[in-house]
Every structure is written in C-alpha cells, then in structure tokens.
Amino acid sequence: MSHTAPEGTRDFSLLYLLQLASPALPVGAYSYSEGLETLIERQTLTNADALEDWLERELHLGAIRLEAAVMVRGYRTETAGDHSSLAYWNQWLSAAKETEELRNQSWQMGRALSQLAVALHPTVDATLSASGTPCNFAIAFGIIAAGWQLDERSVLLAYLQSWATNAIGVGVKLIPLGQTIGQQLLVRLYPAIDTAATEILALEDDDLASCGWGLALASMAHETLYSRLFRS
Structure with missing residues (x-):
C-alpha cells in the first residue's frame, strides 16, 4: 500500500x-454523536463553552x-512489519468499549474504512485481515496511515482533529451553534x-486507561431517547 512516488515526482x-x-471520507462518522445527543437533549450541554x-x-x-493510543499501536505495528499483535489490540479495543452503541460505531466505521482502503489499494487487504473481524476504526486508520508512510505525530493530530470536528458538528446541529x-x-x-497528542505518544501499554464514565452513561441512555437524529 506504499504511496512512495517515483523519483523526481512530488511527495x-x-x-x-x-x-x-476528511469529514467527506465515506465511513459514516457524521451519523454518530458519541453520547452528545443525550447530553444536549438533557440540557447538560447548552452552549459552546459547555461543549468546549x-x-x-x-x-x-x-x-x-x-x-x-490503539490507533498509534496499529500504525507502529504496520510500520514495523510485524502484524502479530494486531489481533490483540483490535480485541483489546473492542473490549474497552463500554456500550453496545460505541462498539458498533467503531466496528461499522472500521468495516467501511477497510472496504474503502482495499478498493483504493488492494494490497492492504492482508494486513487488515490480520487484525481480525470486525476491525475497529482506530486500527484500520493506523494501518492505512502507516501503509501510506505518513508521519506518526501528524497522523495522530489528524485523528484527534477529525474526532473534534465531528463532535463540534453535532453541537452545531443540535444545540444549535452557528457555523x-x-x-x-x-x-x-x-x-x-496538541497536548493530548504529546501525552498519547508517550503512553506505555500499562498506562492505557480512561475516566470516561460520563460518556458511558450518556451513551447507555441514548437508545431510550424519545427521538434521535444520530445512531449513538
């Protein structure tokens, strides 16, 4: 899946x-709110400052x-050419998902990204297959970024920025906020x-933890909302 250009051409x-x-990447990210729809519906988040x-x-x-952090491990595994730990990290991330909606989101987006990657660069199929099925979005993202030989920190910043862009898009629609x-x-x-990227790159495997119980509660309550615009 290397994108290396012939000598004398541009990078x-x-x-x-x-x-x-890109938000235009056809993986369905726009259809998920990751619990934000619940928080906005219940008036927990009512303005830009609260969302920020x-x-x-x-x-x-x-x-x-x-x-x-798992995306980075997928990236590093692909970069090193040793795919033996891909299945472990894919299963680890699936187990770390605290609700069915969040897990299904990761699997659906991972499946869509994997199919797109194979359509663009068929040689990546074997690497994605090594991660197991279903493949989480973060794992697929890391594998593809490494296959394209992109800079690790830049990939992480882009991943976080894309997540933030999608979340803000939810706020723009539902709070609502102006563009x-x-x-x-x-x-x-x-x-x-930027700070989060620096910290994530320095995390050891034993340091992987989160304190996201608020997200878990919001996600669990989402399926009981009277009406929903988003799938999570």
Missing part, C-alpha cells in the same frame, strides 16, 4: 493525510485517548489536541 503525503482525515469544556475533558481523560462559532471552538481546542 503527496499531506494530500493522503487530508484525504484520510466537555471536549477538553475527553481529550484529557476520556475514551478518545484510548482509541487514539462560525463551531469553527472558533475548533481553533480553541487546538492546544488541548
């Missing part, structure tokens, strides 16, 4: 990274750190995203 790494992290505080705490303590306010909020999150 398209940035373009590959932008494509992988929630997202900053998730970056500092929440489940997104685990996802991102400009949403973009201002995203910019304000950049220091927290």
Whole structure:
C-alpha cells in the first residue's frame, strides 16, 4: 500500500493525510454523536463553552485517548512489519468499549474504512485481515496511515482533529451553534489536541486507561431517547 512516488515526482503525503482525515471520507462518522445527543437533549450541554469544556475533558481523560493510543499501536505495528499483535489490540479495543452503541460505531466505521482502503489499494487487504473481524476504526486508520508512510505525530493530530470536528458538528446541529462559532471552538481546542497528542505518544501499554464514565452513561441512555437524529 506504499504511496512512495517515483523519483523526481512530488511527495503527496499531506494530500493522503487530508484525504484520510476528511469529514467527506465515506465511513459514516457524521451519523454518530458519541453520547452528545443525550447530553444536549438533557440540557447538560447548552452552549459552546459547555461543549468546549466537555471536549477538553475527553481529550484529557476520556475514551478518545484510548482509541487514539490503539490507533498509534496499529500504525507502529504496520510500520514495523510485524502484524502479530494486531489481533490483540483490535480485541483489546473492542473490549474497552463500554456500550453496545460505541462498539458498533467503531466496528461499522472500521468495516467501511477497510472496504474503502482495499478498493483504493488492494494490497492492504492482508494486513487488515490480520487484525481480525470486525476491525475497529482506530486500527484500520493506523494501518492505512502507516501503509501510506505518513508521519506518526501528524497522523495522530489528524485523528484527534477529525474526532473534534465531528463532535463540534453535532453541537452545531443540535444545540444549535452557528457555523462560525463551531469553527472558533475548533481553533480553541487546538492546544488541548496538541497536548493530548504529546501525552498519547508517550503512553506505555500499562498506562492505557480512561475516566470516561460520563460518556458511558450518556451513551447507555441514548437508545431510550424519545427521538434521535444520530445512531449513538
């Protein structure tokens, strides 16, 4: 799946990274709120400041750190050419999902991304298969990024920024927030995203933990909402 260009041609790494992290990537991310719909419906999050505080705490303590850390391990495994631990980390992440909705989201997005990757670069199929079925989105993301030989920290920043962009999109629709306010909020999150990336890259395997019980409770309550716009 290498994207290495012939000698004398330009390096398209940035373009590959932008494509992988794009909201237009057809993996269904837009259809999930990761518990935010519950929190907004119950008036826990009522404005941009409240949403910003929630997202900053998730970056500092929440489940997104685990996802991102496992994504990095998928990336490093593919980079090293040793796929023996892929199935372990894929199963580990599935077990770490605290609700059925969150687990199904990760599996559905992982399946969509895997199918897309094979369509773009058929040689990646064997590596994705080594992770087992169903494949979590974070694992597929890391494998594909490594196959495209993208910079590790840049991949992690893009992963976190994509997550934040989707979450803010939920707030724009449901709170609701203006589009400009949403973009201002995203910019304000950049220091927290940068700090989280630095911390995640330094995490040892035994340090993988989160304090995301608020997300778990919101996710569990989501299926009982009277009406829902999102799937989680």
